[in-house]
Amino acid sequence: MSMNLEREKAVLPPSQMTDTKRVSIGKVLFGATIISMLTALYFIFIFANEEKTMRAAQKIFYYHVSSAWLAFLAFFVTFFFSILFLIKRKRIYDTYAYVSAEIGVVFTIIVLTTGPIWARSAWNTWWVWEPRLITTLILFFIYIAYIMIRQMDGVWDKKARLAAVFGIIGFADVPIVFFAIRWWQTKFHPIVFGDGPSQKGGGIEDTMLVALLVTITAFTILYSYLLHKGVSFEKMKITVEQYKERLRESLDK
Amino acid sequence: MIEIKKLTKQADNKLILRGVDLSIHKGETVGILGPNGAGKSTLLKVLASLIKPTSGMIKINGLDLKKDSLEIKKILGYLPHSSLLYDHYSPLENLVFFGNIYGVKNVEQKAAELVKEVGLSFFLNEPVKNFSRGMIQRIAIARAIIHEPEVLLLDEPHTGLDQGAIAILNNVILSMKEKGTTTLMVTHDFKQAAEICDRIVIVKNGKIVDDFRIENSSLGYVSQKYELQVEGVS
C-alpha cells in the first residue's frame, strides 16, 4: 500500500554542454570557409580572364553555377537523410534532412536571383523558359512544399515521417522534371561541361574553368559549415525542450 | 492471451506510457480506470495498432504485434470515442462494408441480426446521420463485433448513453464474454466497471499502480481502491 508514496526522482542530469570536439569541427569549418571563399574571389576576379562580350557581368556566373550545384547537393542530402530516417527512425537524421532543405531554399533563391542578372546581360532578357532555369524553379517549389510540411502542427515524428516521404518523392521527381523540360524546349544555355549537340554556345576557357571549380569547392565547404551550424542549433533547441519538459514534470509532482 | 512487457510511448518529449507490464488471460473482462491523461486511451490505441509504441513488446494470442499485425487485426474489435461509421450510410450498409473487409460470411444476415440485437431493427435502412448519440453508439458497438473478435477493446463505451442503451451494451459485452471473448474496457463509470468486469487495472501517470480482481460486483471496493491510488487517501 505504499505505492502512492513512490515518487519518481526527476533530477536533471549534469549539463553536457561542454562538448569540445564539436566546437572545434565548427571552428575548422568556419576557417576553411573564410579561406576558400577568399581564394575563390581571387580566382574569379584576378585569375580568370574577363569574358569578351559581357565583361564584368560574367563574373556572377561563378556564383550562379556554384549556388545551383549547392542547391541540388542540399536536396540530395535531404533525400539521403530522409531514407535513413525512415529506416532508422533517429531524430538526428531528420534534423540533418531539415537543415539541409533550409540551406537548399536559400541557395535556390540565390540561383533564381543571380540567374536573371546573368540572363539580362547574356541574352538581354530577365527570364527565359529554359530547362535548367525551370527545373530550378520547380525545385524551389518542391523545397517550399517540403518546408510547409514541416510547419504542420503535430508531434515531431509525424512531421518528420511525412516530410521524409515527400523529400524522397521530390528528389526522385527532379531528374524527370529536368528531362521533360529539356525535351520540351532546348535553347539558350551554353553547355558548361562536355558537349551538347543540340545546344549552341558551349565550351569554357581554361582559367574560367579553374575559377569555377575553386568556387564550387568553396561553396561545398560553406555548405558543410552551414549544415553543421544549423544542426547544432536544432540540437540545442531539442535539448532545451527536453529540459523544459523535465522541469515541468518535476514541478507537477 | 495478451502479454504486454515494458511498454513505453513517448510523444514529443512527454512520456505517456512509462513501462506497462500487463498479462491478460483468455475470457477475462478487464476494466481500466484512472484519472484523465493517465494514458488509458493510449494503451488501448497501442493494442489496436493505431499507435506505434516507442519500446516494449506486445503479444496477442502468441503473435507479435509488430510482425503479424494483419493476423492480429482480424481478431481485434475496437470501439473508440468516435463511432467509425459513415454518416450517409445506413446501419446495414455500414456493417456490411466493415464485415466484408473482415471477410465475414453471410454478412448481410449477420449484420441484420446484430442491428436487431442492439434494438434498432426499425432503423435498419435509415442513414446514420439522423441518429442520436445513443443510437449511434449502439450501431458502433455492433460494428466493433461484426467479425466476432476474440479481443474487444472499448474506450469509454458508456459515455452519453441512457439506461436502456447501457443495459443493451452490457448485455452485448456479457454475451461476448460467454463466447470466450477477452474484453478491455477503459471507463470512468465505476458502477458499470464493477458490474461487468472481473478484474480492474488502475493506471496513473503512464504506469499500472494497482491490479486486482473483484467479486460480486462490489462497487464500494472499487471506489475505495481507486481513491487510495489516485486521490492519495489512505
Next chain:
Amino acid sequence: MNLFRTAFLLAQKDLYSELKTKQILVTQIIFAGLVIVVFSFAFDPANNTTKAVIPGIIWVIIVFSGILGLNRSFISEQRNDTMQGLLVAPMEAASIYLGKFLANFAMILVVEIVSVPFLFLLFDFKFLGSFPYFLLVIFLGSFGFIAIGTFLAALAANSKSSEMLLPLLLFPITTPILIGVVQATKIILTNMDQFSSALAWIQLVTAYDVIFFVVCFLLIDYVLEV
C-alpha cells in the same frame, strides 16, 4: 489477393457513397463547366487561333477538377474517424491507397467523359487527329496525376489546412506529366505529322506513371502509419 479484394471494397464504398450524395462529382463537373466558360471569355471561341490552346484547356480542366476530388478523398474519412476504422481493419496501407486511387480515377474519368466533349462542342472544335491515341493520352495522364495525387492527398490530410497544402505539393511534382500530356495532346489533336514526337511523350508519361505508382505503393505505409 486480400490486397485487391479490400481495395475493391473500399473503392466500391467510396463510389457508392458518391452515388448517394453526389456531392463531389457534381461539384467537379460544374466546376469543369465553369472553367470552360471562363476560358471562353479569356480566349475568343470564334477566333481560329484559339484552337491552339484547346489541349492546354483540357488539362487545366482535368487538373483543377481533379484536385477538388482528391482533396475530399481522405478528408471524408476524418468524419467520425472512419480512417481509424480502416486502419484497425485487417487491410494493408497499400490496399487503402489502391482503393482510394481506383475511386478517384473512376470519378475523374466520368468528369472527363462529360466535360471534354462539352469543351469541343462549345469551342466548335473539329476533331482531326487519332481518336484512340487521344483516349490513351487522356488515360495515361489522368492515371499518373491521380496516382501521385491520391498519395499526396493522404499525406496532406494530416494537416489542418490540407486543401491549401495539396496543390502546393501536387503541382511541382506533377510537372513532367503535365508537360508531357499537354505536348502529346497538342500533337495528336492538331498536327499528326509529328506523331513520333507524341509517341516519345507518351513513353515519358508512361515511365513516370510506372515509377511513381511503384514509389507511392512502397511509401504509403509510412504516410498512413499512425
